[in-house]
Amino acid sequence: MSTTAFQQVLHEQRSALLTAWINHVAALGDQHGSHEHALDALLRSLFDDILGILERQPTATLTLEHEESLTLALRQLVGEQARHGSSASTCVNVVLTLKHLVSAQLVTAAEVTLAEMSWLEQVFEQLTLLTVTAFVAIRERQITQQSLSLLELSTPVLRLWHRILLLPLVGVIDTVRARQITESLLEAIARYEARVTILDLTGVPVLDTSVAQHLMKTIDAARLLGTRVVMTGISPEGAQTLTKLGIRFADVISRATLRAGIAEALLLVGQQIAPLEGKRG
Amino acid sequence: MRMSELPPAQIPLHETADVVTARRAARELCEQLGFGKADQTRLATAVSELTRNVIQYANHGECVIENRSTATHRCIWVQVRDQGAGIANLEQALTDGYSTSGGLGAGLPGTRRLVDQFHIESTPQGTCITIVLTKPL
Numbered sequence: 001m002s003t004t005a006f007q008q009v010l011h012e013q014r015s016a017l018l019t020a021w022i023n024h025v026a027a028l029g030d031q032h033g034s035h036e037h038a039l040d041a042l043l044r045s046l047f048d049d050i051l052g053i054l055e056r057q058p059t060a061t062l063t064l065e066h067e068e069s070l071t072l073a074l075r076q077l078v079g080e081q082a083r084h085g086s087s088a089s090t091c092v093n094v095v096l097t098l099k100h101l102v103s104a105q106l107v108t109a110a111e112v113t114l115a116e117m118s119w120l121e122q123v124f125e126q127l128t129l130l131t132v133t134a135f136v137a138i139r140e141r142q143i144t145q146q147s148l149s150l151l152e153l154s155t156p157v158l159r160l161w162h163r164i165l166l167l168p169l170v171g172v173i174d175t176v177r178a179r180q181i182t183e184s185l186l187e188a189i190a191r192y193e194a195r196v197t198i199l200d201l202t203g204v205p206v207l208d209t210s211v212a213q214h215l216m217k218t219i220d221a222a223r224l225l226g227t228r229v230v231m232t233g234i235s236p237e238g239a240q241t242l243t244k245l246g247i248r249f250a251d252v253i254s255r256a257t258l259r260a261g262i263a264e265a266l267l268l269v270g271q272q273i274a275p276l277e278g279k280r281g
Numbered sequence: 282m283r284m285s286e287l288p289p290a291q292i293p294l295h296e297t298a299d300v301v302t303a304r305r306a307a308r309e310l311c312e313q314l315g316f317g318k319a320d321q322t323r324l325a326t327a328v329s330e331l332t333r334n335v336i337q338y339a340n341h342g343e344c345v346i347e348n349r350s351t352a353t354h355r356c357i358w359v360q361v362r363d364q365g366a367g368i369a370n371l372e373q374a375l376t377d378g379y380s381t382s383g384g385l386g387a388g389l390p391g392t393r394r395l396v397d398q399f400h401i402e403s404t405p406q407g408t409c410i411t412i413v414l415t416k417p418l
């Protein structure tokens with residue numbers, strides 16, 4: 001198979017194109033010295049893969065998903081950019097910059113066919129698509145991770161006393177959070193050999209049947225590990241509503257305030273809070 | 282009073298976050314109209330039950346909250362409706378402990394006990410539940 005003008009240009013301008021691309025990309029974002037090396041290496045590898053595809057015989061359909069080395073490098077590049085706070089358009093610009101550089105070389109060369117130009121379009125269309133997809137995937141992962149860590153932050157299990165745990169629940173309790181709460185509680189019960197767990201509901205806005213069922217499951221699991229559960233912070237209105245709904249927490253000690261709950265918990269482990277004797281006399 | 286001129290709130294129900302929006306709106310109107318804490322809580326809970334059912338069993342629907350106060354009564358009217366598959370046996374669904382999803386089965390019967398008026402209509406084309414809270418001025 002003979003070399004076309006298109007392939008000829010790509011071949012001759014290869015190193016010039018690469019250098020120009022790297023410079024342009026560096027100008028796009030103000031990359032700091034430290035990541036530059038890693039970025040260059042990535043761009044180099046990506047460049048080789050992209051040119052490899054451009055040099056191929058054009059085909060009607062092109063899917064880049066099977067180009068493993070290319071997709072990997074592109075994902076890495078986008079990941080790198082996203083980590084440094086670049087926007088999706090910056091990532092796309094990195095790819096489009098190379099397209100512009102290549103087109104600029106091609107228009108000056110004679111004998112490049114329309115078919116070849118449309119191949120260039122096709123390849124870069126797919127590359128753009130892949131870049132955007134990679135960017136969205138990374139963002140979504142970041143968001144999931146952030147909300148997971150928020151979940152963890154919002155359900156601290158506190159060790160209140162020897163063998164007494166306090167679980168202050170705040171906010172909306174849905175299926176995901178309920179599972180997370182149960183997991184961290186069970187882990188803490190086992191670790192501290194807890195005998196009593198205080199479940200404080202002061203910060204739970206609505207005690208409906210779904211929340212109640214989640215709590216029941218948490219309580220059941222806690223009891224299986226051998227701890228008593230003391231529930232606190234249910235408002236009088238909340239208690240009334242629960243009764244109307246027909247919900248009873250079996251085998252649970254309930255106290256109106258956290259303070260009364262703590263006193264009860266201490267009693268259960270055979271301790272109590274008492275004034276210092278003899279100090280006043 | 283200006284309060285009675287407030288436009289009805291129409292809250293689309295598509296995801297669980299909308300349940301929170303709906304019950305918050307119900308609680309706020311309740312408070313604005315001078316209902317007490319207990320009333321606010323029972324209405325918010327009732328709206329929570331009905332809207333969660335919509336998300337859970339019909340995927341989407343809407344919740345309309347209206348101030349229907351008169352010269353002698355404060356009154357909040359709430360309608361929660363969807364175009365899901367409906368409830369085949371209403372009597373069963375309103376029985377304590379009946380659930381097709383492994384729930385407590387307390388949502389519908391509990392809501393009926395929580396509010397002052399409760400009306401339910403369900404066909405294979407959808408479900409429409411109306412609840413009312415009233416209190417003499």
Ligand SMILES: Nc1ncnc2c1ncn2[C@@H]1O[C@H](COP(=O)(O)OP(=O)(O)OP(=O)(O)O)[C@@H](O)[C@H]1O
Nearest residue numbers: 209334338367374380381384385386387388389408
């Ligand atoms: N909007 C609806 N569309 C279709 N089916 C519904 C709808 N609402 C309730 N149902 C049916 O009625 C049953 C009883 O509802 P109910 O709210 O009382 O209990 P539940 O949702 O199963 O459990 P929970 O106690 O958590 O509310 C449901 O299991 C479901 O089969």
Ligand SMILES: [Mg+2]
Nearest residue numbers: 330334388389
């Ligand atoms: Mg329900």
